[in-house]
Amino acid sequence: MSNKKALLFINGVPPINLPEFDDYELIACSDGAFHYLKQKNFPVGKLDFISGDFDSHTGNDDEIYEEKFIYTPDQEKTDFEKSLEIIREKGLKKVHIYGGSGGEMDHFLGNLTVAFHFKDDLEITFFDEYSTYFFSPKKLVLENVKGKMISLYPFPIAESVVTKGLNWPLNKEKLEITSRIGTRNFAVEDQVSIEFQEGDLVVFVEK
Numbered sequence: 598m599s600n601k602k603a604l605l606f607i608n609g610v611p612p613i614n615l616p617e618f619d620d621y622e623l624i625a626c627s628d629g630a631f632h633y634l635k636q637k638n639f640p641v642g643k644l645d646f647i648s649g650d651f652d653s654h655t656g657n658d659d660e661i662y663e664e665k666f667i668y669t670p671d672q673e674k675t676d677f678e679k680s681l682e683i684i685r686e687k688g689l690k691k692v693h694i695y696g697g698s699g700g701e702m703d704h705f706l707g708n709l710t711v712a713f714h715f716k717d718d719l720e721i722t723f724f725d726e727y728s729t730y731f732f733s734p735k736k737l738v739l740e741n742v743k744g745k746m747i748s749l750y751p752f753p754i755a756e757s758v759v760t761k762g763l764n765w766p767l768n769k770e771k772l773e774i775t776s777r778i779g780t781r782n783f784a785v786e787d788q789v790s791i792e793f794q795e796g797d798l799v800v801f802v803e804k
Contacts, residue, residue, distance in 0.1 A: 602691040603684045606630035607677045607708070610699025613726055615639055623689055627676035630696050648680045678711045685718055697723040709799065713752060716797070730801040737791045739802060742784040748801040749779030749791065757794035762786035772798070 601622035608629025615637060618624055625646045626634060634641055648667045667683060674682075677697075684692055694712075698705045712721045716732040723730050732752070739747070739762075747763060749755070751772035760767045763782045772779050780801075791800065 601689055602693060603687075603689045604693050605680055605684065605695070606634060607680070607694060607696045608633075609696040609704060609708070610725070611637065612695045612724070616693070616695065616724070618643065621693075623684065623687060625680055625684065627680055629676065633696075646683060648676060648683055675707060675711060677708055678714075681711065681715050681719060681721075685715070689719075691720045692722070694721060694723045695725075698725045709752070713797065726804070728801045728803050730799055733791060733793075733798045733800045735793060737800065739784070739789040739791070739800075741787055742789050742802060743787045744784060746781060746783045746801075746803040747789060748781060750774075750799040750801065751778060752797040752799050755793045755796040755798040757792075758798070759792045760790065762789035772796075 602620065603623040603625065604616065604618055604621040605624075606626040608627050611630075611633040615634075623645045624643055625648065626644060628647055631641070631644075631647050634644075644665055646667045647665050681692065694708075697708045708723075712723070712732060715721060721731060728746075728748075742762075749758065749760075749767075749772060751774050753774040755772045757769045758767045758772055758779070759769055760782075762784055764785050765782050767779065771777070783803075791798070
């Protein structure tokens, strides 16, 4: 599987500043995100595909991009999930997501659940105006993070969590969504290491 990156815009709160897109092998969006990309004067001709059921898709000039539309009407899946399936089928490994958070919180939580189901196949990183966040591998090293807020969120449990470089270190401790989580910590070293034995952990790194 290729290490080349995909850039995917979905229909959460639009990014204030659009990312540079020259480093991406593939650029795509859900049908809802297509609207805000046009409003932000994103060069939509560079999109490789626009995926969804097009229930939020309108516009008189849309026929210009008709060959880029991939109609995915399955109501059992979200547009985000459908887009990730297409990216996976195209053989890309890393996916950067914009528009995954903000606004309606059920939408944000749903996006985390979708990412959870793809975490073994794709390296998914979300970007918003506050942080980057992702499902952590069992061993993770963060560089150049001194002074940044680092949050650890079990999904739903992470066992034997060990951290180094955080203000409140963890030493083989259990995090669980219904009892103890690890949010609002911060880095006291440039390098932070995070390890855990079992379960899943979402890591948020302040921008």
